[in-house]
Amino acid sequence: MAGQTPWQTTGPFFHFGFCWKGGADLTGDSALGSRPDLTAPGHDVLAEPGTTNRRLVKGERIEIVGQMFDNTGAPFTDALIEIWQANAAGRYACPEDNRAEIPLDENFIGFGRAATDKQGAYRFRTIRPGRVPGPGNTLQAPHIAFGLVGPGILKRLLTRIYFADAPENDEDPILALVPAARRSSLIATREPGAADIYRFDIRLGGPQETVLFDI
Amino acid sequence: MKPFAPEEKAAQPPSLFPDFRSSVTRAPASAPLKIPQTLTETTGPAGNGIWERLMGGNATDLTKQYKGEPLGERIIVSGRVLDENTRPVPNTMVELVQANPSGRYAHNYDQHDAPLDPNFTGVGRCITDAEGRYRFITLKPAAYPWANGPNTWRPAHIHFSIAGPAFATRLVTQMYFPGDPLFPLDAIACAVPEWARDRIVCRFDLETTMPYWALSYLFDFVLRGRDATPMEN
Ligand SMILES: [Fe+3]
Numbered sequence: 087m088a089g090q091t092p093w094q095t096t097g098p099f100f101h102f103g104f105c106w107k108g109g110a111d112l113t114g115d116s117a118l119g120s121r122p123d124l125t126a127p128g129h130d131v132l133a134e135p136g137t138t139n140r141r142l143v144k145g146e147r148i149e150i151v152g153q154m155f156d157n158t159g160a161p162f163t164d165a166l167i168e169i170w171q172a173n174a175a176g177r178y179a180c181p182e183d184n185r186a187e188i189p190l191d192e193n194f195i196g197f198g199r200a201a202t203d204k205q206g207a208y209r210f211r212t213i214r215p216g217r218v219p220g221p222g223n224t225l226q227a228p229h230i231a232f233g234l235v236g237p238g239i240l241k242r243l244l245t246r247i248y249f250a251d252a253p254e255n256d257e258d259p260i261l262a263l264v265p266a267a268r269r270s271s272l273i274a275t276r277e278p279g280a281a282d283i284y285r286f287d288i289r290l291g292g293p294q295e296t297v298l299f300d301i
Numbered sequence: 302m303k304p305f306a307p308e309e310k311a312a313q314p315p316s317l318f319p320d321f322r323s324s325v326t327r328a329p330a331s332a333p334l335k336i337p338q339t340l341t342e343t344t345g346p347a348g349n350g351i352w353e354r355l356m357g358g359n360a361t362d363l364t365k366q367y368k369g370e371p372l373g374e375r376i377i378v379s380g381r382v383l384d385e386n387t388r389p390v391p392n393t394m395v396e397l398v399q400a401n402p403s404g405r406y407a408h409n410y411d412q413h414d415a416p417l418d419p420n421f422t423g424v425g426r427c428i429t430d431a432e433g434r435y436r437f438i439t440l441k442p443a444a445y446p447w448a449n450g451p452n453t454w455r456p457a458h459i460h461f462s463i464a465g466p467a468f469a470t471r472l473v474t475q476m477y478f479p480g481d482p483l484f485p486l487d488a489i490a491c492a493v494p495e496w497a498r499d500r501i502v503c504r505f506d507l508e509t510t511m512p513y514w515a516l517s518y519l520f521d522f523v524l525r526g527r528d529a530t531p532m533e534n
Contacts, residue, residue, distance in 0.1 A: 088385050088523045090309040091500055092493040094475035095321075097460060099406040103398035103424035104462055106356050129407035129422040131366050134357045156326045164410075170345060170468045179351065180344035182467065195355050197346040218340045231341050235473050238327030240314040240492050242471060246341075260336050291330035300333035301305075301342045301469050 093241035098164050101125065101201055105166070108135045110200035112212040113143045119200055143194045145174025145213030149283045150247065150274060153206045154234070157291030161206030165236035169210060171196045171229075176216025214249065220259040227254035227261065234288065244299045247286045250275045264297050271296045304338040305469045305525040306385065312500065314492035321488040322449050338469055345467040352394040352428050352464070361427045363439040371421030373402025373440035375515040378476070378503065381433040382463055384526035389433025395522070396462040397425040397437055404445035413445050438515065441478070449488055456483035456490065463522050470524040477502045478518065
């Protein structure tokens, strides 16, 4: 047995390395996710995107937008947000998910990264995930796992987002573990007037504090 | 399917460590809620070729990213990504971000009065091989001041991000160098309990040092392993 390596904070200077071109755009060929505005001129060396053809991804296109706030309610201006999700059919792009009866999407991996800006805002373009199994014989509601790191965070914080218009939320085995009064902190709501944009704000304190998970 | 073994919480920094000032407002107010690991947590971007498709290929020699040679002490940093049962973690992404040998990041927010080097950025990527090995050629970063107190300096360090086989095994950490006088004074390193603090310090190795070329430092990343008992589904 070897001891697990301890976590350390990202510090404030990760953007020129950990944010890659297209990292926050899982369904298109934009550069969303990279931060050339924070990279010293002439030092954008990791700009080349991968070879996945993201425009051909199957599923309902959505955007997830939101703001992150620290425990005093101030915008968290330099967080790095990572997402992990299943494809539209409900399969993860990972050998561990070996359910051959559910198709993989060769153009969709389901992992993304976005850094928050001076207002604490972030944005992902992705697809609405399908349902995946939960403990026992349960089926989980569509959800996306969120990992939060950044300066001042010593060890990653974990949460999930669910979708306000999903009736499956009522039978989700993980949401059922969350005290009823706090469940709304995990539910993204449609932006008024924009059918495909969901808002998910993340609060590290206050009455609307986002529920975080220990896995 | 087996869940991942519990985090070794005693060896991890707490969320709130008041000596590290920015953790005071950025630690979550409430404790996290324990949930069982589901397929969401036991999967992650893993498998042959997935990281190349996602981000592009390796960038392991940080001294060859520009036409000219960067200035500073060339070093080799290598090792393995393992789980706590010392099984190798192949095909996983190891990302590196660091300051240059003057103690300056290629980042627009870095205000330290030290020069940038047009031939060095301080970013690298290495996808581990079948034995979980990674290897970078880089320059030794320098200490730099930070605003945690009136005269506080970060020990020389390299930031690393390791994906691991699952969302549950993710690790972001910093690697320090042996014998650094700033290490015992550093509020970020000292957030790790003293008995586990040597786990974030690399080891100088003469064996893999390349004569007349570069010193070698070894560092293994140890991620959560598989639990012994299967999940209930
Ligand atoms: Fe640093």
